[in-house]
Amino acid sequence: MTSTSTEPIELQPDLMVVEPERDDSGALRAPDGGWGWVCVAGRFFVVALVLGLVSGFGIVYVEIIDHFDTTRVETAWMSSLHSATYCITGLVGGGVLERFGCRAMTVAASILTSAGFIFSLFAQNLVLLCVLYGVLTGAGVSLMYTASTVIVLQYFDKKRGLAMSISSLGEGVGMLVLPPLTYLLIETYSWRGAFLVTAGITLNAAVFGLLFKPPPYLSKAVQNNTQRRKKDMLQSFKHLLHKKLFFLFALGSFLVHAGYTVPLINLIDLVDLKDIDKSQSAMLIPAMGVSTIFSLVLFGWVSDFPGVNRTGLHAGSIAVMAVSVMLVPALDSIEAFFVFAAVYGVFMGTWHMGQAVIVTEIVGVELTGVAFGIHTLHAGVGMFVSSLLAGWLFDITGNYVWSFYVSGGLYLLGCFVTLLVLIARHLATRNKHRRDNAPSAEVRPLSQS
Template structure:
């Protein structure tokens, strides 16, 4: 049963709030960075593990949260996830050293957010059919709005209550997300259905209720590395890996870079807010643009990544606040474009029959790059004693990713001409686990 309205809009609002909370916390790590460096006395590289762990863990949790959602339901899993994330943030303020902080803030809170995000996306799909794209779009827009709101809020809280008090309040705000998770009322499911199988595309017996087998099935789906034999998919996957290696670096380093230019903490937070709002707006506008028959989504993606990467390399010579604001708007548009076009490009390159498999593997590779990117940028900053190297590194990886995408359409055409059955008639043997858009 699909509602396509009514209580479904309350579900959409709740999913929006959860997206707002999850990415709002993750995107505004940069406002805390300077305080973490001073308090724990760690290097930039190690301190950046806090950001990479919380973001990477929440993304990589998609590997198991789909199976857990099927086992326990969207409402229960989201409630547990919010409680875990809130407790992790709260307890992290009592950390005696950076290692414990990484465990509590990065891994525990990240795991909690990972448990929230998947059911929030999944349940919207349960309640909508004809309006599913609209409802999902509204729900994931909470991501950019979260960055827009939480950045200045975090600075205000830090100025008023110090970083520990700020995290206490943020953990309480996250805990209030439980109220919205309670609205995730499940719809009755048709008999003999599974989140991981359908009667037309899997060899698994649907009457087998073994959750362990379903979980193993989900892992087999995600780690179906035979997809990497496709030159088109391998190239786009590596491009996505490079993009997300640099994805969080400007979010994390721009506030401290602004501080070195003698800008206030609030001005640094506004830069994050600008990135957040342009991230949101660009997702909507790019979606509308690519619906036009003349639009070339691969060219749009490639151009924006290349321009965003080059602009990031030039951040070290930006000496005025106005120029930094312009860069923040451009970078927010760049990442919003990448996220909005990811599934669209995969459909164009490999066909919609392969979307669930390709998107699952791409998201897994992205989660690995998120673990790597910020700590490497921090280590480079330690070696050079300057934040410039972090922006060169981020800009280089994102710009290179854009360059790699330009010939994708031609490579896809060559691959299709060589073996057309791979794209049109060959059905994937495994169905998808539930995946989460970054």
């Protein structure tokens, strides 16, 4: 017999691979290992590619300005359209993931991203380049990152911080390898040749996406029944609407991402304008990558310690990033910029690792797919604003001083909102503890006359 329930967590016992475990609240419990470690390895490569492409755009950005002889705010539309598509795709990505699964979504997204690079190299004007690069690669990158993150979150519970930190090491490796590789490819083959080679590299993500097998506690019925999947997707969105704390956290992420692209995309241009050798400035992003690897190993391990508050660690990381970004305009030597890159990279890695983990802590593993898609929407909108704001501020002031000041200010606002989430979660936990430990009222029988 098949179940007729429309609840997303109801499973059909005759079709389950493994009886799912549940915690005290009745929520599904992830297996904490097994094939999940293979998914961790797959996500390592995918996020290396995704963040490497984003951080390497700062080098492409400078080349495009010179090639098309255009302004910085006009060229910033490449990154802004990329971010806009990233956020729109994030809005639907959770639903697509619910219906097709992480494996199919990653393979399709890698092909889409590769096609975006191939079509972009034929663009003969900036407008067409912005559309092709922004829309196609933006959608592909968003879907790849969402699917690779959700599959790891679905496999882990108590070891979630460790699993995410290990898989997120790919972010540091991507920042270490792809920006200097992009610089080398541009110097050798021009930016068009660099796009062609990058398209080939991107296709490798499809191979790793094939490793993303669904965890065994998910029902085969949900995986194979299309009509049931549609109901599950709608139910998930309805359940998510009641998670007000999640939307507050997403607002904080929007604010941080609104300042996020400034140090990644505009740092190299800022250093070049200070007459520092371009080959030296190209190594700043790899320096960030090295320090990111260090922080992911250290703080990913620490975040799983009993008593460690991941939300507090997340807020502290944002605060340090804010201060360091606001100090950038005052730097005047390549050594000082390398110190900034090291400090920023350490806390950027901690911040990156914490986002997905905290989302899952707030909404539960069952709503992770849809919730992370909505979170990606907020992040993408922020990145869209960030790119245009930095270019516009440069064009009206003639320097990047206000771009970095505003970026740091947005970080601080995001930190404040995250602290509100921390306080709200603390109060909710304390109230629940009081209710659970409150003495039950004693029922006294009525005396008979």
